[in-house]
Amino acid sequence: MPELPEVESVRRQLDPELSGKRVLEVWVDPHPMVPRQFQRIAELKGRRISCVGRRGKFLISPLDRGLELVMHLGMTGVFRFEVSDPYTRASLTLDDGRRLIFKDVRRFGRIAVVDAGRYDTIPTLAHLGPEPLSDEFDPGRFSLWLTRTDAPVKPFLLSQRPVAGVGNIYADEALWVARIHPASRRVGPKRARLLHTAIREVLSAAIDREGTTFSDYRMVNGESGRNASFLFAYGRGGEPCPRCSYPLRKIVLGGRGTTYCPRCQRY
DNA sequence: CACGCCTCCTGTGCGC
DNA sequence: TGCGCACAGGAGGCGT
Structure with missing residues (x-):
């Protein structure tokens, strides 16, 4: 959650x-x-x-x-x-x-x-990657990580090793923003930088809205986050892509539900 | 070492 | 209505 x-x-x-x-x-x-x-x-x-x-x-x-x-x-x-x-x-x-x-x-x-x-x-x-909103999250090192791994990019993000704190929602969101297919094993330096920026964007925007509530997540005061209605891809399988209108597709990748646009997110 | 699969637990929603 | 299954925002352990 x-x-x-x-x-x-x-x-x-x-x-x-x-x-x-x-x-x-x-x-x-x-x-x-x-x-x-x-x-x-x-x-x-x-x-x-x-x-x-x-x-x-x-x-x-x-x-x-x-x-x-x-x-x-x-x-x-x-x-x-x-x-x-x-x-x-x-x-x-x-x-x-x-x-x-x-x-x-x-x-x-x-x-x-x-x-x-x-x-x-x-x-x-013990093996946690850099904080995404700090200077420790360096585009060059992130790019190297992605070049060296053989794993599909989304499961790799979820491992917490290249960057800390990205889970299923924001992985789908960042990959959508960066136009990268979640199963891609070929994220080069150029797309790595796009993804680096996208991760910071989606996380910052979600923090500003105090997170995404689907069902369980609540803050200490019992309130819900307000980010759910701003999501681009996650939870929107079958709906038109906000960018190109092609229907978003939901698959299972690395055992996790994954929503992406088959037209504008390229492998 | 790295990766992919399965498991932990409980609830919910769906198809038959 | 009842049952069985798939799935849910997480990480950890194990086998290859």
Whole structure:
């Protein structure tokens, strides 16, 4: 569900609420999946949260005692304050008396405590590519990545290695903007630069609209993002391409639903 | 090492 | 109405 723009929107609401707060109590839903998805969460008790940052789709909060809190929303994760919900998987009682609830229907989200900067238990974070909206996201290096890989371009983007935070929606969107077929294995320097620009454009625009809500994604205040009605390709299979009017086609690529224009996105 | 497939979990919508 | 299947915005593990 949540990609970089959604996670950033959550971060912006969570940061002022959690910065400087201490965690008094931790509760976790007893479930077989808990040890994997909530590693070392008990160590949160008594820790102070300095702020809420973000890397790709991960929320990261430095704690005292050299620890770090790493949170990932998975597909259906939502943070709320004081909302009773049957899908609550964890809650943190803060020293201002409020409780932060983590609800997550599909249980793919995770909240882990790690030694600061040690991400060996979180491989995607350990090998995460550059932040797309920072100077670290360099067109030249991105182009080299794309030249060297043999994988189809969309699954490669979803790996989080060439760039952080791009998921299924914004991969389809950026490839549509750059006019590149999602299954293409031949993205040369010229098209790589177009894609580099397109990724920044679609992510920035989505952040401005506080993300894309289809069903589950909500911000901490419960509101939806406003980006859904601005999408070019994702979720619009069968509709006319906004650029050339040819019907958008939906396929499965790398196990993920993929919508693109067969006429103006070239392999 | 890199890639592609399958899995984790729960809900929903569709065709028969 | 009931059933079975495909699919949903994520990542991780495994085999090749």
